[in-house]
Amino acid sequence: MTQDTTKQDHLLYDREGKPTHDRPWIFRTYAGHTNVRASNALYRQNLAQGQTGLSIAFDLPTQCGYDADHPLARSEVGKVGVPINSLDDMHALFEEIPLEQMNTSMTINGTSMWLLALYIALARERGVDVSALRGTTQNDLVKEYLARGTYIFPPDAHFRIIAEMYEYCLHHLPQWNAANICSYHLQEAGATPAQEIAFALSTALGVLDILQERGQVDKPQFDQIVGRISFFVNAGIRFVEEMCKMRAFSELWDELTKDRYDVQDARLRRFRYGVQVNSLGLTEQQPENNAWRILIEALGVTLSRNARCRALQLPAWNEALSLPRPWDQQWSLRLQQILAYETDLLEYPDLFDGSPVVQSKTNALKEEALREIERIRGMGGVHAAIHSGYMKSALVRSMSERISRVQRGEQVVVGVNRWTDALPSPLLGDQDSGIFKVDKDAAHETLELLNQTRKKRDPARAEAALQALQDAARSGANMMEASIECALARVTTGEWAGALREIFGEYRAATGIEGQTLSLEEQRILPLRKRLEDLAQKLGHRPRMLVGKPGLDGHSNGAEMIAVTARYIGFDVIYAGIRLTPDEIVQSAVEESADLIGLSVLSGSHIELTEQLMQGLQEAGAADAIPVVMGGILPHDDHETLRTLGVRAIFTPADGDLITIFDTILHILEASA
Numbered sequence: 001m002t003q004d005t006t007k008q009d010h011l012l013y014d015r016e017g018k019p020t021h022d023r024p025w026i027f028r029t030y031a032g033h034t035n036v037r038a039s040n041a042l043y044r045q046n047l048a049q050g051q052t053g054l055s056i057a058f059d060l061p062t063q064c065g066y067d068a069d070h071p072l073a074r075s076e077v078g079k080v081g082v083p084i085n086s087l088d089d090m091h092a093l094f095e096e097i098p099l100e101q102m103n104t105s106m107t108i109n110g111t112s113m114w115l116l117a118l119y120i121a122l123a124r125e126r127g128v129d130v131s132a133l134r135g136t137t138q139n140d141l142v143k144e145y146l147a148r149g150t151y152i153f154p155p156d157a158h159f160r161i162i163a164e165m166y167e168y169c170l171h172h173l174p175q176w177n178a179a180n181i182c183s184y185h186l187q188e189a190g191a192t193p194a195q196e197i198a199f200a201l202s203t204a205l206g207v208l209d210i211l212q213e214r215g216q217v218d219k220p221q222f223d224q225i226v227g228r229i230s231f232f233v234n235a236g237i238r239f240v241e242e243m244c245k246m247r248a249f250s251e252l253w254d255e256l257t258k259d260r261y262d263v264q265d266a267r268l269r270r271f272r273y274g275v276q277v278n279s280l281g282l283t284e285q286q287p288e289n290n291a292w293r294i295l296i297e298a299l300g301v302t303l304s305r306n307a308r309c310r311a312l313q314l315p316a317w318n319e320a321l322s323l324p325r326p327w328d329q330q331w332s333l334r335l336q337q338i339l340a341y342e343t344d345l346l347e348y349p350d351l352f353d354g355s356p357v358v359q360s361k362t363n364a365l366k367e368e369a370l371r372e373i374e375r376i377r378g379m380g381g382v383h384a385a386i387h388s389g390y391m392k393s394a395l396v397r398s399m400s401e402r403i404s405r406v407q408r409g410e411q412v413v414v415g416v417n418r419w420t421d422a423l424p425s426p427l428l429g430d431q432d433s434g435i436f437k438v439d440k441d442a443a444h445e446t447l448e449l450l451n452q453t454r455k456k457r458d459p460a461r462a463e464a465a466l467q468a469l470q471d472a473a474r475s476g477a478n479m480m481e482a483s484i485e486c487a488l489a490r491v492t493t494g495e496w497a498g499a500l501r502e503i504f505g506e507y508r509a510a511t512g513i514e515g516q517t518l519s520l521e522e523q524r525i526l527p528l529r530k531r532l533e534d535l536a537q538k539l540g541h542r543p544r545m546l547v548g549k550p551g552l553d554g555h556s557n558g559a560e561m562i563a564v565t566a567r568y569i570g571f572d573v574i575y576a577g578i579r580l581t582p583d584e585i586v587q588s589a590v591e592e593s594a595d596l597i598g599l600s601v602l603s604g605s606h607i608e609l610t611e612q613l614m615q616g617l618q619e620a621g622a623a624d625a626i627p628v629v630m631g632g633i634l635p636h637d638d639h640e641t642l643r644t645l646g647v648r649a650i651f652t653p654a655d656g657d658l659i660t661i662f663d664t665i666l667h668i669l670e671a672s673a
Contacts, residue, residue, distance in 0.1 A: 019348050024052075024340040025302070026103055026311035029329040030276060032057035032082035034442040036092040036449070039082040042326060043097060049330055050337055053103040054135075055313050057081035058115070060552035060603060063150040064579070065111050065497025068446045072581060075608030076552050077443040080323070081107075084115065085450045085494075087487045090122045092449070099128050104135035105180070105274070105311070110152040112139035112179075113161050113483050114496045120173070121487035130172055136230060136274075139165065139179035142203040142382055145507075146392050147189035149554015149578040152497060155383055157504035159210050161479070166207075166225050167216050168480040177230040179207060180274070187234035188280045189557050190399025193245040194365055196234065198372030199391060201252060204229055205373075206382035208261065226257050227268035233309075235277040237293055239300035241365075244358055246300070246307035248365040249273070274311030275301045280557075282320040284653040286415035286422045290317040295335060302339060305350040312336060317427065320653050322635055323604065396560055403561055407658055408521060416656050450492065457490035465489040466499045473503040508577060524659045525569065531666050532570045538673045539595065545665070546574040546594040548585040550613060553603035554578045558631060562598060565658045582609055586616035589626055596669055601632040610645050627668050631655070 029046055031054075032039045043054055058081040061073035067085055068077045077083050082093060099122065108115045116137050123130050141158040144151040151158065165178035183191070183200035191199065211217065211225060233249070235242045250271035257269045277297035282290045294314050301309045314332040316324030324332075339345060352358040376385045385391045405411035412418050469482040486496050536542045547563045549556055556578050563575040574592050589597050601609055610630065617623040623646065630642060631651035639650050649664050 022305055022308065022346040024346065025309050025336075026053040026274070027051050027333060027336045027340075028053045028055040028105065028274075028311055028313040029333055030055045030057050030107065030313050030315075031329060032059075033080075033323060034078045034082070035446045036082060036084070036089045037445065038442065040093050040095050040097070043093075045326060046329065046333070047097070049333060051333055053105065053311060054097075055105045056107065058106070058108055059083045060150070060554075062115075062493055063108060063110060064552050065114075065152050065493060065501070066552070067492050067494030068443065068450055070494055072552060072579075075605040075612070076603060077446055079604040080553075083443075083446045084118065085446070085492050086453045086490050087118055087121050087125070088449060088453045088490065089446075090118045091125075094122060099123050099126065100132045102135065103311075104133075106135070106137050109138055109141055109144045109148075110150050110158070111493060111497060112137040113165055113479060114487075114493060116165060116176075116178075117480065117483035117487045121484050124484075124488070131174060133173050134175040136177040136180045137165070138182055138232065140182040140203060140232075142199070142206070142386065142391075143182050143185045144554070145386050146199070146395055147185040147555075147557075149556060150552075151507060153500065153504040154507040155386055157500075159207070159383070162207055163210050163214055163216075164478045164480060166211060166228070167214075168478060169228070170217065170221055170225060174224075177228050180230050180232045181207075182232040184232050184234040184276055186395065187236060187278065188555075189395045190397075190402055191395055192398055193241055193248075194368035194372060195394065195398060197245060197249055197252065197365065197369035198376065200231060200233070201249075201256065201369070202373055202376045202382045202385070204231070204253075205256065205260070205377075209381065212261075222261070223263050223265060223268050226261060226263050227265075227270075229272075231271065231273040233273050233275055233301070235275050235297045235300045237278065237281050237297055239296050239303075240358075241361065242297070242300035243304050243307065243352070244361040245365055246273070246309075247304060247352075247358070247362045248369065250307045251362070252366055252369060271307075273309055274313070275309040276313045277301070277315065279315045279319055281413070282315060282317075283413065283415055284320045285420065285656075286425065287318055287321060288425050288427050289415055290315075290320070291331075291335075294332065298335065298339065302345060304352050305348070306353070320633070322633065396564070399557060399561060400564055403658070406656070413656075453490050453492065461489040462486075462491050462495075465491055466495060469496070470499050470503055473500055521659070528569050528659065528662055528666060531670070535666065535669055535673055541593075542570065542572045543595045543669055544572040544574060544593060546585065546589045546592070546597045548580060548588075548597055548599050549578045550580055550582050550585055550599060550601065550609045551603055551605050552579055553601060553605075555602050556600070558602070559600035561658070562600065562631065562661075565662065566598075569662055582613035583616050585613060586620055586622070589617075590620050590622055594626055595672075596665065597626055597628045598665070599628065599630045599632075601630065601634070604633070606630065606632065606634055607638060607641055607645075610642055610647060614646050627672055629665060629668065631661075 029051060031042055059078050060076040060080060061068055062084045066073045068083050106115050120130050123133060139162055141151050162179050169176045169178045181200050181204045183196040186196050186199050253271040254269045257263045263269050277294055281293055298314060314335060316328035316332050318324055318328055376382060379385050406413055406417060409417050465486040469479060469486055472479045472482045532543060545566045547559050549559050563573050566573045574594060617626060627648045628646060629649040630647050634650055634652050642650055648668050651661055655661055
């Protein structure tokens, strides 16, 4: 028995050999909406209900570095998280919440340094010792380039920001995780378990390699940074495989940090991770079934003590329909509390040690993941694998294969491709139909607070702070203190990001759709291809479909699958990726003679974005010539409004059959030809 194993056993058994109780994980719900006042009330309510940590969702303008009054932000304020424009917003967001007692997780990436600077500035103005702050900034830009889209700067600049945050936290915030390597969104984008392990560990190794190359920390300090690397993973429905994935993750991280970086302290090599269980598998059809999916997925990251998560947040049963309501979040929280406190799960050592099945699967995942890690390393590391488009293409390919299996019925999804007939769900019977809706007037409060901040601040101090930030960016100096001074000077989110955009520029990641294909039922595809060829004869060219992602929403999986399917059937496809204004989509559609526009919107801004796009088509004289269809998280109560605006067809997650979707699209084009 090794020394490390002996130490581990001391944690599992007392002196009499009886099993010790494991401590409960941190209970979180991912929350934030509308404005800072509403989110503060929600946080205090959740904490009173027994939540033990905060997990903050920021709105898309905050994530992408825009003020709430920016043209790109106007339809997105408060839709998928809380808007933060300045330190004044942070004061309101954390009112009556003691920072020194919180473990605060911020799902923030492109503006991670800014939000940490705001949090530190808030502590300073409150008189809180910043060394007592505990929590995490997600700060994983690789998965943003690959899956979620809230990046701003090119990879080199973003990796520099991550490194500087680690170096700063090492000396000032020793309990803060400067980055949280996030494989959650990789699985959402189609990653297999081995890809999720390999891509996440390659990202972590890339960060550590950069910290070594910078030479700003000595060996003991570097080892401490290794101990502050944390992970945020996904737990899917195949819970045995997911549990083995977590054991493989844990074992590989221990081995890689010991062998590659000579970290001798086993505590600093510990794989520390939090979880949100899979939202990709939640269905709009028969949404009550999602409660059981969430429970089963939670078991995959809690049953195995040696690979048990240290923080867990669960989605709500209705997240395929809309943002969850407070009651929905309470229900998910109660599931965690029952699992931790009513069952005997935490009373025993690992239940699966010695299982040949579990060990065999764990070893197989390790071997496959290691091959992928070495492949990425051979390319020159994670930087090169991003620039070449390799990682993005691999994810799109995996998602295409998954969709193909679901479409062919080989991968069963209850209520979607089997047992589709069901009684109406009583959970949808409330007056609000089980759907949370953001108050449209709530954005006015955000804009008013932003205007007040600009009026009350010292303009000279704000200008000087921004200049110091740019000077640090140019010189290579650490930008954290300059960012904190920007926060204290009431610089805004858009101003901070805009100052660095001038230095670093902006970045557009690869779409990953080139060369991808699907495997669908040929007997159903062939009639579509024949109709498309007939349509091409009438039009005098192959039909052109523009797939557009308007607004700041970066979740592009659905748009990518539509683009890949359209090409598979025979369309010419125009797809420029994420974060386009409605005017840019209109301009592209007109200039490239698109025959149809397909919009993908998941951020709750579908009505405002549709209004802007339709107005643009009208002004371009193309409203009658280019029909528009739309897919995404689109509540049924809004469908009539969308049709009145001119949307010809609406597809939600319930419309999972790709062939039926394109049958409808072809009918629209045939009627217009």
